[in-house]
Amino acid sequence: MELQLISIKFFAEDSTSVGIREFIPIFHSWIPKKTITDHLLIDVVDYSHVYQGPGIVLVTHEANYSIDPVDNRLGLPYQRKRPIRGSFEQRPQSLIRVTLQACRNLEDDPKLKGKLKFKGNEFLLISNDRLLAPNKDESFEAISRALVDIIPELYGGDKFTLTRDADRKERLTICVKTSNHSEVNSLLNAQPE
Amino acid sequence: MAREIDVFETQLELRRLDKLDERIFAEARLRRGVYGQRYDNGPRHDHTRTQAPNYHSGDLVKGPETVWDAPGMQRIKIPFGGLTPDQMDVLANVAEEYSEGILHVTTRQNFQLHFVHIEDTPPLMRRLASVGITTQEACGNVVRNVTACPIAGVCHKETFDVTPYAKALSKFLLGHPDCQDFGRKFKIAFSGCKQNGCGLVTMHDLGAIAVKRLENGKEKRGFELYVGGGLGPVPHQAKLFDPFLSEEELLPIAQAIGRVFARLGEKKNRARARIKFLVARFGIEEFRKIVLEERKILPHDSKWTSYLNELPAYGVTPLKKGESLNDGAYPEGFDEWFKTNVFHQKQRGYSVATVALPLGDLSSHQMRKLAEIVRKYVGDNVRTTVEQNIVLRWMSEGGLPELYLDLKAIGLGDPGAGTIVDITACPGTDTCKMGIASSRGLAKVLRKRLAAKNYQRDEAVQNLRIKISGCFNSCGQHHIADIGFFGNSRTISGYKVPHFQIVLGGQWVNNAGSFGLAIGSVPCKKIPEVVDRITDYYVKNRKKGENFQVFILRIGKKELRAQIEDLMRIPPYEEDPSFYTDWENPREFTLGDLGTGKRTGEAVSLAQFNLADAERELFEAQLHLDEENYQKADRMAYSSMVKAARALVKQQSYDVPEKPNIIVSEFKTRFYDTELFFDRSARGKFGKYLLRRHQEGPVDSTYESVHQLIEEAQLFIDAVHTCYARMQGLEIASP
Numbered sequence: 001m002e003l004q005l006i007s008i009k010f011f012a013e014d015s016t017s018v019g020i021r022e023f024i025p026i027f028h029s030w031i032p033k034k035t036i037t038d039h040l041l042i043d044v045v046d047y048s049h050v051y052q053g054p055g056i057v058l059v060t061h062e063a064n065y066s067i068d069p070v071d072n073r074l075g076l077p078y079q080r081k082r083p084i085r086g087s088f089e090q091r092p093q094s095l096i097r098v099t100l101q102a103c104r105n106l107e108d109d110p111k112l113k114g115k116l117k118f119k120g121n122e123f124l125l126i127s128n129d130r131l132l133a134p135n136k137d138e139s140f141e142a143i144s145r146a147l148v149d150i151i152p153e154l155y156g157g158d159k160f161t162l163t164r165d166a167d168r169k170e171r172l173t174i175c176v177k178t179s180n181h182s183e184v185n186s187l188l189n190a191q192p193e
Numbered sequence: 194m195a196r197e198i199d200v201f202e203t204q205l206e207l208r209r210l211d212k213l214d215e216r217i218f219a220e221a222r223l224r225r226g227v228y229g230q231r232y233d234n235g236p237r238h239d240h241t242r243t244q245a246p247n248y249h250s251g252d253l254v255k256g257p258e259t260v261w262d263a264p265g266m267q268r269i270k271i272p273f274g275g276l277t278p279d280q281m282d283v284l285a286n287v288a289e290e291y292s293e294g295i296l297h298v299t300t301r302q303n304f305q306l307h308f309v310h311i312e313d314t315p316p317l318m319r320r321l322a323s324v325g326i327t328t329q330e331a332c333g334n335v336v337r338n339v340t341a342c343p344i345a346g347v348c349h350k351e352t353f354d355v356t357p358y359a360k361a362l363s364k365f366l367l368g369h370p371d372c373q374d375f376g377r378k379f380k381i382a383f384s385g386c387k388q389n390g391c392g393l394v395t396m397h398d399l400g401a402i403a404v405k406r407l408e409n410g411k412e413k414r415g416f417e418l419y420v421g422g423g424l425g426p427v428p429h430q431a432k433l434f435d436p437f438l439s440e441e442e443l444l445p446i447a448q449a450i451g452r453v454f455a456r457l458g459e460k461k462n463r464a465r466a467r468i469k470f471l472v473a474r475f476g477i478e479e480f481r482k483i484v485l486e487e488r489k490i491l492p493h494d495s496k497w498t499s500y501l502n503e504l505p506a507y508g509v510t511p512l513k514k515g516e517s518l519n520d521g522a523y524p525e526g527f528d529e530w531f532k533t534n535v536f537h538q539k540q541r542g543y544s545v546a547t548v549a550l551p552l553g554d555l556s557s558h559q560m561r562k563l564a565e566i567v568r569k570y571v572g573d574n575v576r577t578t579v580e581q582n583i584v585l586r587w588m589s590e591g592g593l594p595e596l597y598l599d600l601k602a603i604g605l606g607d608p609g610a611g612t613i614v615d616i617t618a619c620p621g622t623d624t625c626k627m628g629i630a631s632s633r634g635l636a637k638v639l640r641k642r643l644a645a646k647n648y649q650r651d652e653a654v655q656n657l658r659i660k661i662s663g664c665f666n667s668c669g670q671h672h673i674a675d676i677g678f679f680g681n682s683r684t685i686s687g688y689k690v691p692h693f694q695i696v697l698g699g700q701w702v703n704n705a706g707s708f709g710l711a712i713g714s715v716p717c718k719k720i721p722e723v724v725d726r727i728t729d730y731y732v733k734n735r736k737k738g739e740n741f742q743v744f745i746l747r748i749g750k751k752e753l754r755a756q757i758e759d760l761m762r763i764p765p766y767e768e769d770p771s772f773y774t775d776w777e778n779p780r781e782f783t784l785g786d787l788g789t790g791k792r793t794g795e796a797v798s799l800a801q802f803n804l805a806d807a808e809r810e811l812f813e814a815q816l817h818l819d820e821e822n823y824q825k826a827d828r829m830a831y832s833s834m835v836k837a838a839r840a841l842v843k844q845q846s847y848d849v850p851e852k853p854n855i856i857v858s859e860f861k862t863r864f865y866d867t868e869l870f871f872d873r874s875a876r877g878k879f880g881k882y883l884l885r886r887h888q889e890g891p892v893d894s895t896y897e898s899v900h901q902l903i904e905e906a907q908l909f910i911d912a913v914h915t916c917y918a919r920m921q922g923l924e925i926a927s928p
Contacts, residue, residue, distance in 0.1 A: 028779050042232060042237075042246055042263075043232060045307075051603070053554070053558075054295060131316075169282065
């Protein structure tokens with residue numbers, strides 16, 4: 001499968017820990033500092049006025065990073081916009097890593113004073129390409145096969161589940177949950193470079 | 194549509210291979226609604242320095258100075274705002290997959306998606322085409338989206354439903370050979386009645402108001418046709434072309450006007466290329482003659498009238514039976530929402546429900562859910578509006594409480610549509626290259642503040658309209674607002690400070706009946722207080738039943754300015770640095786996104802003083818205009834421009850005397866001919882205002898001519914501010 005436009009989303013442990021607009025100056029500060037490598041950082045957009053919308057978006061050439069309040073859960077989606085290297089099976093792994101790095105950057109940001117922690121044992125993988133990977137069983141199975149290989153590398157021997165919302169109009173969204181609590185740092189350490 | 198997209202895709206590929214001239218490609222992509230966006234041609238100030246993003250596409254451009262890889266904007270045409278739920282679903286999907294998941298409704302009933310990569314535009318267009326949506330001619334020097342009242346067909350006051358006419362004209366002119374050689378854009382609007390504001394006919398290049406008359410005992414449909422209106426930096430009211438143009442002549446006359454515009458309109462000087470200048474050049478009588486001559490020689494086209502045969506069958510079959518709203522217990526918040534967001538149609542038992550969108554935005558998810566709601570309650574009867582909302586027509590009143598709950602569940606149940614909290618704002622500095630101050634940032638702040646107090650407000654204030662543009666180009670339609678703002682900038686002690694010019698007393702009703710006038714610039718952080726002061730003053734001092742426009746005219750701008758004069762003062766940076774950032778932006782304010790420079794010392798003070806004096810003189814010109822002292826108003830407006838020019842010339846020739854001939858000559862030599870005065874977007878446009886007035890002498894002693902001169906003088910003075918700042922090399926840096 002040639003699916004390139006994939007999103008990965010991790011969630012905050014406590015959705016009330018940080019107000020969404022606190023991320024505006026943080027994302028702005030990342031641009032001159034080039035905090036995210038391999039990405040051309042362009043601008044920050046505030047959509048906090050849109051109910052359960054994309055929240056605060058850091059626009060880069062390769063992807064959009066956001067902090068959003070969708071479903072009343074504070075989350076960080078990384079939405080890929082341009083092709084990435086590697087086989088289809090490798091892509092989710094690369095993107096999980098990139099997203100975790102952004103999570104860590106936020107956790108470590110001095111402006112947040114340690115208030116923010118991300119849950120490592122749950123994430124979403126979203127196909128942002130309805131033509132190549134619509135929300136159907138076949139797409140779910142194909143992507144699940146790739147995930148099944150990646151997850152043990154990420155989470156060791158923890159049990160995990162893969163579920164999806166079957167609403168055909170929504171994008172294919174696979175929820176990955178593991179049994180044990182995980183921290184962002186330990187997940188990153190478990191990832192190959 | 195498919196062929197058009199294929200052609201565009203080929204052009205895109207040729208440009209990528211550098212086999213198609215960049216200017217030609219730029220016009221080609223604009224004609225597909227593929228627009229540029231902020232930062233696509235250069236630097237961004239990131240709070241420490243100004244630097245251009247290092248896009249991977251290198252030197253490859255998608256137009257002059259427009260980097261290939263830089264994000265762009267996709268404009269999507271929605272003729273007369275008419276949508277179907279299937280279209281809404283696809284719009285939701287493309288926003289999610291090609292943009293950042295937000296759809297923005299514009300002040301011309303279009304949608305815009307931002308941060309779209311140029312290479313994604315052909316598949317995006319194909320997805321839209323699959324549901325009958327085109328982006329063709331959404332931008333560029335062509336006929337743009339045809340707008341119409343969102344309540345056409347259901348309005349009590351309309352003469353007849355203009356929808357089929359708007360649809361027919363839109364279809365007829367799309368890609369029409371006679372409309373491909375314009376020097377500038379051409380905007381068309383329809384209105385079902387004269388007195389309301391929904392159609393805004395008189396501010397369009399071509400506007401049609403539905404009228405009827407008796408001919409041989411039979412009722413005949415036609416249009417009061419207007420031509421040559423427009424907003425832009427200097428607004429023009431359209432002129433009456435024909436008090437009764439029969440329905441059969443609507444399309445051929447529009448075509449004839451297009452041919453005349455293409456043949457005789459200005460092509461080289463972009464600043465004077467709108468049809469309003471052509472109409473002004475000839476005068477409406479001569480212009481009409483030319484058009485009618487053109488009409489006579491048009492080859493016959495059956496499309497002119499073939500759509501009229503379908504009119505008898507035209508109509509709406511409502512999805513549900515019309516039922517009254519039952520008395521009873523309504524959900525919490527329903528009463529408030531009902532009061533402002535529901536309009537009873539002329540058809541008994543039905544209403545129009547307005548979905549108020551904050552800043553015209555909704556998410557893909559909301560759009561998808563709204564499509565479900567639309568299918569459930571009203572079928573195909575959905576329109577976008579020029580106030581950046583969406584309306585559901587033919588809503589059975591009995592179902593309103595349930596509709597309200599469904600909308601509320603997806604965050605679209607906000608009350609306040611059409612009230613003071615329902616603020617119109619252009620994209621501004623969020624995404625527009627021309628934006629000077631943050632129109633959306635200000636709108637967000639005002640919206641929140643006004644919503645908190647709205648229902649405590651006097652009813653006369655509740656229904657005032659606020660409109661905000663990020664710059665002088667009036668995409669936010671500030672000229673026709675009760676309280677309008679457009680962004681500009683002032684320099685204070687070496688720092689740039691975002692301001693908004695206040696424009697009061699514009700008239701939304703009577704199809705954009707008249708334009709407001711500027712009363713002064715206030716720092717952006719003080720604008721909320723300006724709104725409070727002006728509205729409180731209105732409530733305390735108006736006569737019984739006096740509307741806002743009449744009040745403004747009666748009180749006069751001098752007194753109004755006196756109410757807010759103290760708000761124009763700016764504390765030093767050290768005392769309150771918040772004045773030196775724009776709303777919703779942590780970066781210190783700069784025009785570095787539009788230009789670059791370095792900060793120097795205190796030598797600005799004399800020039801600032803002189804510029805303030807120029808502004809004072811211009812304000813006095815406005816007062817004379819109000820008092821119908823046209824000659825004096827003209828003299829003072831001219832004098833204000835000369836004063837501002839002198840402030841600039843003194844930077845290079847300190848001893849320049851106070852003689853207008855010498856000042857203007859020096860200005861022309863030192864600043865205009867050298868292009869030192871030119872900026873990226875307006876180039877020398879505003880400089881010409883001074884040169885023209887100096888050369889041609891006093892304008893006609895009419896309200897309209899002097900009003901225009903005053904508008905031009907304000908723009909010139911603003912441009913002097915900008916040029917001066919650029920000369921001083923101002924760059925924001927912490928002390």
